[in-house]
Amino acid sequence: MALVLLDGEGDLNRPTTLTLTIEIEGQGHVATARGLLPPQPALVEQDAQWRSLYRNYQDHYAQGSEPSPELLGQCHQALQRLTTTFNNWLQSKSCREFYSQWTRILKDSDRILIILRLATPQLQQLPWQRWDWLQRYPQAAIAHFSPHHLFKPGRNREQDSPRDHLRLLTVFFADLPGHTSPLPHVETRFLQGPTPGQLEQALWDAQGWDLLYFASPHFPPYDLSHGLKKAVKQGLRLAILNSEQEIGLMQRFKALALPYLITTVEPMPEPLAQGFLRVLLHHLHQGHPPALALRRAVEQLPQLEPNYPGQGPIL
Structure with missing residues (x-):
């Protein structure tokens, strides 16, 4: 099991510093790399545009009316623009060392937990689940904070009584x-x-x-x-x-x-x-x-x- 800590400092109107820390179970810390992403205010605009279209679309359902196919198409197009801009931003040349360290240490088949520790709401609300890099690692999962323990059903902390459901x-x-x-x-x-x-x-x-x-x-x-x-x-x-x-x-x-x-x-x-x-x-x-x-x-x-x-x- 590998743990990838991704720390982000900054906002989209100025350069954003990403710090990558890789830890391997049984080995501890094995690598650190940094990348500097350029300002990308278009992400703020595109995220707001998608959310506005999506809410408009969903309001039609809430009011009992059928949204038009055109509105659905606009939602898909806005989402695609946002996703493309987001992934292009993360592939900036200044982050090459960042990805080089990752591929040098982690294999495609590794189980990886990626913990996002992002300093600002702007960074937190970006579509990280749509990060293209995740497609290379089918056993990778992403979270916005560090979980305290693995999930095991049926354990009552006070009574310590196991369940099978x-x-x-x-x-x-x-x-x-x-x-x-x-x-x-x-x-x-x-x-x-x-x-x-x-x-x-x-x-x-x-x-x-x-x-x-x-x-x-x-x-x-x-x-x-x-x-x-x-x-x-x-x-x-x-x-x-x-x-x-x-x-x-x-x-x-x-x-x-x-x-x-x-x-x-x-x-x-x-x-x-x-x-x-x-x-x-x-x-x-x-x-x-x-x-x-x-x-x-x-x-x-x-x-x-x-x-x-x-x-x-x-x-």
């Missing part, structure tokens, strides 16, 4: 989807618009939860931190946030020291979110680490729903 708590502060069918190998409980007491009681479940799926168009009007801290103490390892206010929610959840936190690029329509969740849980049940399970689920998103260009989760 995953436990999922799904919380909706919107309409509950009509097709929430049981997920294989997963014990699931659904809560729709719970009161503070109901949610607190669920989070305190004595058996503990492995995963929490949280769908809300807005912040709930009460504090979740006490119940969430208890859930983390009892074994909660992964939370998935699907919200229009995911940045604020993400900060709340990160403060709880969750091992893994998945957010969405843009709020994900529930039919697509449920399909993604099913695929993600399948790969987790197969024993994949969360970052690799996320990559596999993201790769299947276009097959799940081709009409949401650029949508995807971020770990």
Whole structure:
């Protein structure tokens, strides 16, 4: 197992410094390289253009009307422009040493966890899951922070009681989807618009939860931190946030020291979110680490729903 730490300093209106650190299991630190990327303000404009088109497209569905094929085409074109500019930027000549060190040390078949430690929101929101370099490494996965431990279902930290299945708590502060069918190998409980007491009681479940799926168009009007801290103490390892206010929610959840936190690029329509969740849980049940399970689920998103260009989760 190889760990690649990618530190980014700067923003897109001035040069960005990338520092690559490679660590190999059993060997420790083996290499460091730096690259200086040129300013690329076009990425800011193209990201904003894609998000605007995507939200316009999704608003049609929310209002019960069918978006035009032209609008879908514009979304795809905007996403392609953004992806092309992003990858060209990362292939700047000043980063040759960066990639040279990578290819010298790591083989295509290596299992690699890439940890992004990016200093500014501009860098964080770039489409890193669409980095062409990842195609060379099918066993590589990418995450935005360093996970605390590998994901193993069924371990309650307080009671230390193993289980042979995953436990999922799904919380909706919107309409509950009509097709929430049981997920294989997963014990699931659904809560729709719970009161503070109901949610607190669920989070305190004595058996503990492995995963929490949280769908809300807005912040709930009460504090979740006490119940969430208890859930983390009892074994909660992964939370998935699907919200229009995911940045604020993400900060709340990160403060709880969750091992893994998945957010969405843009709020994900529930039919697509449920399909993604099913695929993600399948790969987790197969024993994949969360970052690799996320990559596999993201790769299947276009097959799940081709009409949401650029949508995807971020770990």
